[in-house]
Amino acid sequence: MNNIFIPDNPSAPSFPRRRESSEINTRRSGQDPNVDPLCGNYLINWIPACAGMTSFCSNVLSGFILFLCLMPVFAFAGEAKDIAEDPVVEKRMVALAENLRCLVCQNESLASSHAELAEDLRKEVREMIKKGMDDKQITEFLVTRYGDFVLYKPPVKSYTVLLWFGPFALFLIGGAGLFYQLRKRRLSAPEAELTPEAEQRAAALLNEDKDKQE
Amino acid sequence: MMRFIWPLVAFLVLVGFLYVGLGLNPHEVPSPLIGKPAPAFTLPQLHDPAKQFSAQDMKGKVWLLNVWSSWCVSCREEHPVLVELAQQNVVPIYGLDYKDKREDGMGWLERGGNPYVLSASDTEGRVGIDYGVYGVPETYVIDKQGVIQYKEIGPVTPQSLQTKILPLVAQLQAK
Numbered sequence: 001m002n003n004i005f006i007p008d009n010p011s012a013p014s015f016p017r018r019r020e021s022s023e024i025n026t027r028r029s030g031q032d033p034n035v036d037p038l039c040g041n042y043l044i045n046w047i048p049a050c051a052g053m054t055s056f057c058s059n060v061l062s063g064f065i066l067f068l069c070l071m072p073v074f075a076f077a078g079e080a081k082d083i084a085e086d087p088v089v090e091k092r093m094v095a096l097a098e099n100l101r102c103l104v105c106q107n108e109s110l111a112s113s114h115a116e117l118a119e120d121l122r123k124e125v126r127e128m129i130k131k132g133m134d135d136k137q138i139t140e141f142l143v144t145r146y147g148d149f150v151l152y153k154p155p156v157k158s159y160t161v162l163l164w165f166g167p168f169a170l171f172l173i174g175g176a177g178l179f180y181q182l183r184k185r186r187l188s189a190p191e192a193e194l195t196p197e198a199e200q201r202a203a204a205l206l207n208e209d210k211d212k213q214e
Numbered sequence: 215m216m217r218f219i220w221p222l223v224a225f226l227v228l229v230g231f232l233y234v235g236l237g238l239n240p241h242e243v244p245s246p247l248i249g250k251p252a253p254a255f256t257l258p259q260l261h262d263p264a265k266q267f268s269a270q271d272m273k274g275k276v277w278l279l280n281v282w283s284s285w286c287v288s289c290r291e292e293h294p295v296l297v298e299l300a301q302q303n304v305v306p307i308y309g310l311d312y313k314d315k316r317e318d319g320m321g322w323l324e325r326g327g328n329p330y331v332l333s334a335s336d337t338e339g340r341v342g343i344d345y346g347v348y349g350v351p352e353t354y355v356i357d358k359q360g361v362i363q364y365k366e367i368g369p370v371t372p373q374s375l376q377t378k379i380l381p382l383v384a385q386l387q388a389k
Contacts, residue, residue, distance in 0.1 A: 103348035106240060116313070117348055120339050145346040147246040 089129045096135055097122060100142060100150050109152070245346050245365045252279070252356045253344040257334035260311050260319055267308070267334040272356065276386045278307045278379070279354040280330070280370070281342065283314045284322035286350040292369035293326045299375060300329035305383045309333030312342050312350050355379060357386045 094111050102113035102121075110118050110125075121142070128138045142150050154160050194202065247253075256268040269279070280296060282289045300307055309330035311319040316335055323333070336342055345354065355364040364382055366374055 103243060117339075120343065124343060144246060145343060146348065147243060147346070149243045 086130075089126055092129050092135075093122060093125050096125060096138060099152050100139070101152055103146055103150065110150075241349070242367050243348070245362070245367075247346055247362050248365060250362060252354065252360050252362050253341070255334075255341040255344065257310075257336055257341060260309070260316060260323075260333040260335045263316070263335065267332060269356075269360070272308070273360050274358050276305060276358055276383055277356055278305055278383075279310060279345075279356060280307055281310045281312050281345070281347050281350055281352045281354075282333075283312045283350045284318040285314065286312075288369045289351045290326075292351050292371075293329070295370050295372055295375065296329040297327040299370075304380065305387075306331045310341060310345075311335050312347060313337065313339040353379070355382055355386070358389065 097111035098109050100110040102108045102110050102115055102118045104115035104117050105113050108115075108118075110121055124141075125138055128141065133141075139151070148154050148157075148160075154163065156164050252269050254268070254270050256266050256270075259265045259267050282292075296307060299305075307329050309332070311333045313336065316337075319333065319335065323330070334341075339347075345352075349367065351369055353366040353370050354362050355366075357363050363386060364378065366379065370379065
């Protein structure tokens with residue numbers, strides 16, 4: 001074993017953990033007096049900037065904070081970074097990524113997923129576009145790493161034959177069954193046979209009806 | 215009577231399919247890399263970034279490549295299993311510290327024990343992409359020729375070690 005042990009960093013958190021949903025809730029509900037109930041930002045760091053200044057400044061500053069809170073733009077600041085400088089590259093990337101599955105949240109496309117891996121892969125796709133690779137090469141890159149699973153439209157292969165043609169086969173089988181059943185029923189249904197008297201009566205009834213109409 | 219048999223059979227077949235489907239894990243995506251050469255990489259070592267680690271250096275040995283991270287929750291479950299495996303000295307385990315800060319990664323090994331011969335830092339996650347990593351932990355069994363023979367998605371458990379990984383390692387080492 002050639003491990004080199006380096007003394008533990010005391011400031012390192014023992015095990016980083018996700019924020020519990022209950023913690024998020026307390027932050028939102030404004031139980032914490034330091035929290036702005038509108039957007040949940042901690043105000044405590046802002047307000048001391050006004051200490052010793054006029055209340056006008058405080059008002060302006062609070063107004064400015066409120067303005068920041070209300071600006072929806074900031075809510076998407078994380079995503080805005082994603083939109084590359086080059087809109088052409090971005091458009092191609094999105095078009096490609098829409099047909100690719102994110103492996104983390106499997107019901108989302110690579111274009112819409114917020115998973116970190118999806119972000120990394122979008123970055124990768126952008127770089128490949130900039131390198132001048134064509135769509136097929138980029139798709140191939142992802143397929144060699146993650147398998148056909150990343151494709152929303154699976155290729156026709158020996159093991160996808162059932163997937164592609166199964167519904168048509170079922171339709172044909174069902175149609176053939178229906179046709180066969182209907183034919184059998186028609187053949188087995190006896191032709192209504194009438195005795196000569198019954199036929200005469202039927203004709204008389206029909207004619208009577210005709211006479212009335214005339 | 216016969217007219218009820220076929221719909222019943224069709225229904226039971228459907229139930230059978232659905233029942234099997236319930237037991238499958240949709241997050242286990244079979245890796246296309248199995249049976250293919252392990253992607254080459256050279257990364258700085260976690261404990262000594264001045265030194266490099268290359269997958270290519272491992273030719274001639276059967277080894278495990280375990281993708282881990284200090285922020286990964288399932289790794290906590292897996293870690294003692296790997297520590298125990300390392301003590302048995304059956305197969306060398308190399309770590310790939312995936313998208314982690316160096317200090318965090320080292321702190322983790324300090325606390326939980328270090329089962330790895332060494333770990334490589336994949337800070338950017340680029341090697342992870344080459345290996346088709348889509349969740350941590352993942353473990354690859356790589357043979358003497360550098361071919362990936364098996365991939366465990368999710369934490370290695372004592373059960374998966376006994377039933378899959380160790381028998382495969384023994385078989386590959388005997389070759």
